[in-house]
Every structure is written in structure tokens, then in C-alpha cells.
Amino acid sequence: QVQLVESGGGLGQAGGSLRLSCTASGSIFSIKTMGWYRQVPGKQRDLVALIDTGGETMYGDSVKGRFTISRDNAKMTVNLQMNSLKPEDTAIYYCNAGVQSVRLTNLEVWGQGTLVTVSS
Numbered sequence: 393q394v395q396l397v398e399s400g401g402g403l404g405q406a407g408g409s410l411r412l413s414c415t416a417s418g419s420i421f422s423i424k425t426m427g428w429y430r431q432v433p434g435k436q437r438d439l440v441a442l443i444d445t446g447g448e449t450m451y452g453d454s455v456k457g458r459f460t461i462s463r464d465n466a467k468m469t470v471n472l473q474m475n476s477l478k479p480e481d482t483a484i485y486y487c488n489a490g491v492q493s494v495r496l497t498n499l500e501v502w503g504q505g506t507l508v509t510v511s512s
């Protein structure tokens with residue numbers, strides 16, 4: 393009923409940039425906090441960045457100063473601008489959102505994940 397679809401993943405070069413986007417769709421009444429997480433197979437899923445309804449942000453230590461999260465509420469989209477890429481940024485990136493559906497149900501929704509590979 394509610395979906396998050398990610399785009400923008402792919403191959404980047406060390407020192408370069410990539411931009412990820414995630415768009416929500418479905419029977420949505422409102423969207424709360426949105427964020428990005430990343431995971432290497434066999435490892436835990438780590439926080440990359442969060443942005444709340446007021447635009448306040450929080451970043452994981454490893455991406456501070458390099459990544460920027462933003463949102464467009466009209467488009468129900470959250471973006472992640474990734475600059476100064478490092479090989480250590482290679483991971484599957486997952487979009488996340490807290491959503492209230494039109495049925496007044498609070499949901500924690502995850503995207504399907506998009507692979508980011510950074511070459512040295």
C-alpha cells in the first residue's frame with residue numbers, strides 16, 4: 393500500500409559524487425522522519441543520515457561533511473547528495489520513512505535498496 397522507490401545508485405569514483413533519490417507513493421497521509429541507511433552484506437545496517445519534518449538533520453560519523461540529506465515534501469522525496477566518495481562508502485543504500493497512511497496507521501517503510509560501488 394505504501395512504497396519507497398530508490399534511484400541514483402551505481403558506480404562512482406573515489407573523490408567523486410553520486411546523488412540518490414527516494415520517492416514515496418501509495419495511500420499516504422503524512423510522512424514523518426526520512427532517512428538513509430547502508431549495509432554491506434554480512435554486516436549490520438548503519439545510519440547514514442536522517443531528516444525530520446522541520447528539516448533538522450543527523451549524520452553518521454563516517455559521512456559527516458561529505459554527504460547531505462534533503463527532502464521535498466510536495467514530491468514526497470528524500471535525497472542524498474554524496475560528495476568526496478570513498479571506497480568505504482560501497483554498500484547497499486536503503487531509504488527509510490516513518491509514514492502515516494490514509495487509514496491512520498503508523499508505518500515504518502523501507503525501500504528495496506540500491507547498490508553504490510565506489511572504485512579507487
